[in-house]
Amino acid sequence: MAEIDTLRDALSRISEISREAISGQGDSYSGPEAEVEGVCTPKALPLHLQERAARTATQVNPMNAPMFGFVPDDDAFRELLSDPLRIAVLTSKYWGSSRRRLSVSFMESTPSELRNRIISHLNAWQCGIQFVHTSGTGQVRISRETDGYWSYLGTDILHIATSRPTMSLQRFSMSTPDREYRRVIRHEGGHTLGFPHEHMRRELVARIDPEKAYAYFLRTQGWSRTMVDQQVLTPLDERSIFATPADQTSIMCYQLPAEITRDERPIVGGPDINGTDRTFARRIYPPAPSFDERRERVDVQVEEQFSDEAGYSYEPVFAD
Amino acid sequence: MKTIRLIGVGEVTLEELEARLSAYVNAGAPKPILEGTREEKAEVLQRVATRGDAQMRAVVESLLKE
Numbered sequence: 001m002a003e004i005d006t007l008r009d010a011l012s013r014i015s016e017i018s019r020e021a022i023s024g025q026g027d028s029y030s031g032p033e034a035e036v037e038g039v040c041t042p043k044a045l046p047l048h049l050q051e052r053a054a055r056t057a058t059q060v061n062p063m064n065a066p067m068f069g070f071v072p073d074d075d076a077f078r079e080l081l082s083d084p085l086r087i088a089v090l091t092s093k094y095w096g097s098s099r100r101r102l103s104v105s106f107m108e109s110t111p112s113e114l115r116n117r118i119i120s121h122l123n124a125w126q127c128g129i130q131f132v133h134t135s136g137t138g139q140v141r142i143s144r145e146t147d148g149y150w151s152y153l154g155t156d157i158l159h160i161a162t163s164r165p166t167m168s169l170q171r172f173s174m175s176t177p178d179r180e181y182r183r184v185i186r187h188e189g190g191h192t193l194g195f196p197h198e199h200m201r202r203e204l205v206a207r208i209d210p211e212k213a214y215a216y217f218l219r220t221q222g223w224s225r226t227m228v229d230q231q232v233l234t235p236l237d238e239r240s241i242f243a244t245p246a247d248q249t250s251i252m253c254y255q256l257p258a259e260i261t262r263d264e265r266p267i268v269g270g271p272d273i274n275g276t277d278r279t280f281a282r283r284i285y286p287p288a289p290s291f292d293e294r295r296e297r298v299d300v301q302v303e304e305q306f307s308d309e310a311g312y313s314y315e316p317v318f319a320d
Numbered sequence: 321m322k323t324i325r326l327i328g329v330g331e332v333t334l335e336e337l338e339a340r341l342s343a344y345v346n347a348g349a350p351k352p353i354l355e356g357t358r359e360e361k362a363e364v365l366q367r368v369a370t371r372g373d374a375q376m377r378a379v380v381e382s383l384l385k386e
Contacts (some may be wrong), residue, residue, distance in 0.1 A: 152339050196347060
């Protein structure tokens with residue numbers, strides 16, 4: 001390649017990276033959500049390829065293909081399976097490793113200040129899935145007038161009727177303490193990323209005394225024994241998740257009191273996304289290269305191709 | 321295929337019912353309650369169980385006992 005072509009290619013690359021850095025957008029974003037203003041496995045879920053749920057999951061991410069003991073022939077996925085990290089991901093609900101934007105709308109009239117505050121906490125995971133507001137109908141639809149705090153899981157949100165919320169943040173307002181934003185909204189954001197409750201994993205369920213749990217949840221939640229069985233005492237099917245030992249300080253782990261554990265020690269829930277949470281989320285949903293990583297990539301390219309003669313000052317365009 | 325209806329929600333697809341059951345078990349979402357006779361509910365839940373993993377089958381089994 002002639003030197004001038006090499007130069008053009010390098011400049012083109014610099015321009016592309018600069019544009020992405022400035023606009024926050026890049027060609028790597030895929031899917032219809034990329035068009036939204038300002039701003040989507042081997043679990044044995046749907047077994048039938050012809051069914052819509054399976055098609056959707058597979059369209060979003062080929063690794064979601066339904067399976068019976070399915071193991072993708074993919075080095076990155078094998079690496080994930082062996083990675084010693086711990087948030088469980090319901091594998092059929094995984095959004096895939098490509099960077100992606102999920103549009104967010106609100107079911108009720110919501111002041112922009114509150115919208116921005118909620119979305120900023122959803123984005124606290126700082127991974128390759130970015131939550132962005134849309135004035136239309138979002139893929140993530142938040143209601144503040146429903147009961148309780150909950151969210152559908154991962155790609156399952158695509159199956160919920162657009163007239164219904166996919167996430168419930170009961171009575172969240174600007175006066176809600178910031179610690180609750182961290183504890184609740186980041187937790188619910190984790191569900192939308194595909195992370196189930198950490199305390200449902202077998203290792204933690206084994207610590208719970210069933211009879212104590214029945215009494216506790218009947219008293220505090222009015223739950224039947226069946227409900228307690230399903231919500232608290234039924235561990236995730238180990239074949240349906242990838243990840244490793246449970247982490248009691250994970251944001252996805254609810255607090256469970258000492259009075260219901262066999263060892264009379266509480267199962268401590270996480271008040272915020274911890275380092276391991278974030279590491280894992282960023283591992284399975286890789287974020288855009290950091291400023292330093294981009295600069296390093298360009299430095300190498302420029303130094304090799306242009307030396308000091310180019311004289312371009314490209315650094316400012318990468319400012320956050 | 322018969323229509324699936326949930327109390328307080330209305331008509332849903334089988335995939336939405338699965339999503340709701342999964343969120344009910346894993347993420348604190350409200351329990352989906354099927355409309356219809358006992359036999360109609362059982363038929364729908366059996367379809368869910370057939371498609372689901374061990375966790376979903378356990379949920380269905382529990383619901384069938386109610």
